[in-house]
Amino acid sequence: MGAVQELPHGCPLPAAGSARSWAASPASGAGDPELSWVSTTELLDLSEYLEGGEIILTTGLTLGAEDPRWRDFVAILSRARVAGIGFGIGVNHERIPAPLIRAASVYRVALFEVPLPVPFIAVSKAIAELMRADELRAARGALRAQQRLLDRSRGDQDPAEVLSNIAQVTGRQLALLGSDNTVLASTGGFASVRDSVSTEYISLDAEGALRLAVVGDAPLSPEGRSVIAAGSMVLGMGLRGDRLxxxxxxxxxxxxxxxxxxxxxxxxxxxxxxxxxxxxxxxxxxxxxxxxxxxxxxxxxxxxxxxxxxxxxxxxxxxxxxxxxxxxxxxxxxxxxxxxxxxxxxxxxxxxxxxxxxxxxxxxxxxxxxxxxxxxxxxxxxxxxxxxx
The missing domain is CATH 3.30.70 (Alpha-Beta Plaits)
Structure with missing residues (x-):
């Protein structure tokens, strides 16, 4: 549920990468948008300019404290799947308008208060720092996963273990397919989702006789892509094996x-x-x-x-x-x-x-x-x- 949380002076944001953590619940939940950007605006309809995951900073310049259009404002942002709304008080409104709080609660959009003298630019910089920290953590995690996979290429290969390592990082269900489309190895949930979710196939050899099937609808992150690439190389090397x-x-x-x-x-x-x-x-x-x-x-x-x-x-x-x-x-x-x-x-x-x-x-x-x-x-x-x- 949307709620109000005041940012302290000096603007040290909480050490979490999700806007939901700034609201009533302590962590983001399943289906919450990932934080992608910060935008400052006084427009009432931003639908043409949003891609999802944005933090919207506003002082409510165009609406009065009891204006019923606050509900429309939040509804539009909810449909655009923004990460949250930061409302600057002390400029046009002394407190967050009650209709805005009610609308944020109804549409489950995170809402937090930015008090004077904290400038919006300070909030933007703090959020950018959080995003960089998240990207570094993801990159380090992907690098460790790649190292584990590549270390395994020096010894006997267990395809099921390689698939499990990839799945832990990417959240995907995967399978190794033979030349006759038989499943040689797979993660536990592959069979139950392969026919209901889109599948990407990656050839592990020049002939395309050995393939890696990756099941999932959501776009993969660059880190996830790099882990799948490393895993594909390991599977290809291991399955070609000894030529004699x-x-x-x-x-x-x-x-x-x-x-x-x-x-x-x-x-x-x-x-x-x-x-x-x-x-x-x-x-x-x-x-x-x-x-x-x-x-x-x-x-x-x-x-x-x-x-x-x-x-x-x-x-x-x-x-x-x-x-x-x-x-x-x-x-x-x-x-x-x-x-x-x-x-x-x-x-x-x-x-x-x-x-x-x-x-x-x-x-x-x-x-x-x-x-x-x-x-x-x-x-x-x-x-x-x-x-x-």
Whole structure:
């Protein structure tokens, strides 16, 4: 509730960065505007000149002590989300007008008294000093958070811990997404808000296969941005990891996928590679064709989850310089669409096989193989995939 608090002579403002702390309650509450500026005025309508968070200093020059327009004056400032009103007494009014006090209470706008001989410029300087102190505290806090994150980059990375450190500084809910959009790690509240609040995605590698999802509507402060940038670097370095182990892991997944496509491997063998993953009931075989360089780049892009179900072709090249590879994806429109988009970014032609049970993935493989002849060998990239849907 708005209330009156007299500033002592010499104008030492309370050591808090919120105008609400100058009113009846001792601290700002949820949803209170952050202090942004100080403005001195005698205008009755400032709506076109305010952005929110301002302290408005006035002596009430244009209104009498009982003028009913005090209510309109405060209502306009409330809609503009000002941080508070400072009323200078002893110039045009000996005390704060009663209608102004009532209006401040109704609209819950902080109201404080500036007595003579305190000049408004002294109030402005004191508030500016508070704002600088707040900015320094925020900058120091962000720097400490960045140092903690970067120190972690020297050892083993725990993505969940990195996300937690970012969340503590920014107040955001975050998640680390793999190449197939699976959540690899997240903060506790991410799942409950991801569909109801806007989400920003930050790529952690050149291919965009690993992404950081940041959920929140309010603009981030520069300090929050710097912490997210530091955290993104740490996550990117940690998740790329050791290249030799990545190569070995990719080779294991490629052998497994080749076995599924040929019918020589049982789906249950996935438990050896990753006991926590489950294959979908139905799959589609996707053949990708292009230059040897583009196929190699497609095979070596960072992958996670079931997106790793890829394999090199065991058949001889259809033409010099033309290579072929395979992928098994879930039989769903969204999964196939992702596979097509990734292939397009690598300038690859695509053939999509018919849907088949995962235990009979060879059926989808054979249906796609019969359509490979439809792909051009002289113009190896076309915008639309051949698909025996």
């Amino acid at each position: 182990e990545e190569t070995r892991e990719r080779e294991r997944w490629e052998r497994f996928t080749a076995g599924l496509l040929s019918g020589a491997e049982r789906p249950q063998s996935l438990a050896i590679l990753n006991p926590t993953l489950q294959l979908p009931e139905r799959v589609r075989a996707v053949a990708v064709q292009g230059t040897a360089e583009d196929i190699s780049a497609w095979r070596h892009r960072p992958r996670s989850g079931l997106d790793r179900l890829i394999a090199a072709s065991q058949d001889p090249p259809r033409a010099p310089g033309i290579a072929l590879a395979w992928q098994l994806c879930t039989d769903s429109d969204s999964a196939v669409e992702v596979a097509l988009k990734v292939a397009a970014t690598h300038h690859l032609d695509v053939v999509v096989g018919r849907s088949a049970p995962v235990s009979s993935a060879a059926l989808s493989y054979r249906s796609a193989s019969t359509r490979l002849r439809s792909l051009s060998l002289t113009a190896p990239y076309t915008p639309h995939p051949a698909s025996p849907w």
